[in-house]
Amino acid sequence: MKAHLKIFIFFLILSQFLITSFAQNHSQMKFDCSLCHACETPTKSDPCLITCPCDEMMTVHIPPVRSPKIITMHKLNVNQNLYEPVLFSHRVHAEMSEMSGGCGMCHHYNPSGNVVPCSNCHQINRNRTDISKPDLKAAYHRQCIDCHMQWSDDFSCTSCHELNESGRTAFEEKEIKEERVHPEIEVPEKLIYQTPDQKKSLVTFYHSDHTNYFDFECIDCHQEESCTSCHLKNELKSEQKISMRLKHKSCSQCHYTDEKSDCTKCHIKEIAKPFNHKRRTSFELKSYHMELSCIRCHESKSVFTGLSSNCANCHSGWNLETFDHKVTGLMLDEMHADVECIDCHPGEDFSTVPSCEDCHDEKTYPDDKPGILKN
Structure with missing residues (x-):
C-alpha cells in the first residue's frame, strides 16, 4: 500500500513539474495568448481554453513548383558513422499533399512569415524535460513512418537511411532523387x-x-x-457506414x-x-x-444555368461589317460573301438554322451550303 502511495505521489509531483515547465516554455512562443485562452490571466485550475486554433497557425501555402526538390536531413548525427544523411523527396510529397491537407500536414503551427525548420520547435536533444511534444528524431519518424507503414511493403531503416558502407554517397543519392517524380496517374474515362x-x-x-x-x-x-486512397497494401478496407x-x-x-x-x-x-x-x-x-x-x-465551376443564345451576350466586340464568317467553321463562297447577314439570319437571330428558300428554289440548308465547311 505504501509503495503504491509513493508511486502515486511521485507521478503527481512529476506531472505538476511538467505542466509548470511547459507553461513557462510555451509562454515565450510568438503567439498571442488569446489564440488559446479566453481570459487574460489563465491559471492551472482555470486555463479557460478555447477550441484548438491550430488551423490558424498553419500559414504555409506555397505552390509545389516553388518548393525545394530535395531536403537533406542531416541534423540528427546520432548514427552518422552508420548512415548517410536522409534525402527527403520534398517536391514529390508536396505535389501529392494537395489532396490530403496541403502543406499543413507537415508544417503545422508555423508562425506567419518564412517556413521554419522542424528543429525550431522539436529539440534535437532527446534528454529533455518537456515531453509535451516529440523530439526531432521522434517527429521525423512519426511523420514518415505513420504514412508509409499503411501502404509500403518496405519500411525498414535502410528504406530511408543509406548505409555508409553501401558505397553510394549522399551526393550520388541526391542526383537520383532530384529526378524522381510521381508516376503519372491513369485517368479513367468513366x-x-x-x-x-x-x-x-x-x-x-x-x-x-x-x-x-x-x-x-x-x-x-x-x-x-x-x-492510402490509392496505395492500399497493408490497410484493410473500412466497413464503416458512410x-x-x-x-x-x-x-x-x-x-x-x-x-x-x-x-x-x-x-x-x-x-x-x-x-x-x-x-x-x-x-x-x-x-x-x-x-x-x-x-x-x-464562368464558374458551380451549378451551371442556362445562357442566352444571342451571340452578342458573349461576343460584344464584333460587328457585322468586319465579321469573318469562316470562324464559324463555314467559309462563304463568292456568291454569299457580299450578302447581308440578315438575308440568311432574319432579325439577326444567329442561333437558328438559316433558311435558303427565300432566295433559292429547290435548295435547302444543310444539304446545300453557302460555302465550304472547314475540317
Whole structure:
C-alpha cells in the first residue's frame, strides 16, 4: 500500500513539474495568448481554453513548383558513422499533399512569415524535460513512418537511411532523387457505381467530361484523401457506414443532391450516355464552341444555368461589317460573301438554322451550303 502511495505521489509531483515547465516554455512562443485562452490571466485550475486554433497557425501555402526538390536531413548525427544523411523527396510529397491537407500536414503551427525548420520547435536533444511534444528524431519518424507503414511493403531503416558502407554517397543519392517524380496517374474515362439499394440503380460518372470540359483540377474533387486512397497494401478496407451527405459530398459542390432533388437524374437502371450539350440544353455546340471548356461561357465551376443564345451576350466586340464568317467553321463562297447577314439570319437571330428558300428554289440548308465547311 505504501509503495503504491509513493508511486502515486511521485507521478503527481512529476506531472505538476511538467505542466509548470511547459507553461513557462510555451509562454515565450510568438503567439498571442488569446489564440488559446479566453481570459487574460489563465491559471492551472482555470486555463479557460478555447477550441484548438491550430488551423490558424498553419500559414504555409506555397505552390509545389516553388518548393525545394530535395531536403537533406542531416541534423540528427546520432548514427552518422552508420548512415548517410536522409534525402527527403520534398517536391514529390508536396505535389501529392494537395489532396490530403496541403502543406499543413507537415508544417503545422508555423508562425506567419518564412517556413521554419522542424528543429525550431522539436529539440534535437532527446534528454529533455518537456515531453509535451516529440523530439526531432521522434517527429521525423512519426511523420514518415505513420504514412508509409499503411501502404509500403518496405519500411525498414535502410528504406530511408543509406548505409555508409553501401558505397553510394549522399551526393550520388541526391542526383537520383532530384529526378524522381510521381508516376503519372491513369485517368479513367468513366466510373460506374452500383448503389446498394433494392433497385440496384447505376450512377455513371464521366471523369473525362469533368477534366476536359469543366476544366477541373484533381484538388477540386479529391480533398482530404491520403496516399492510402490509392496505395492500399497493408490497410484493410473500412466497413464503416458512410452518411448520405458524405457519399454525395464531391458531387454536391456543383450538383443539387439534397432531399428535394430528383435522384433519377443520376441513379438510373442503365449506364448513362456521356454529356451532350444539344440533348441537354437544345443548343448544339458547333466546331467553334466544341473545343472550349464549359467555364469559358458559364464562368464558374458551380451549378451551371442556362445562357442566352444571342451571340452578342458573349461576343460584344464584333460587328457585322468586319465579321469573318469562316470562324464559324463555314467559309462563304463568292456568291454569299457580299450578302447581308440578315438575308440568311432574319432579325439577326444567329442561333437558328438559316433558311435558303427565300432566295433559292429547290435548295435547302444543310444539304446545300453557302460555302465550304472547314475540317
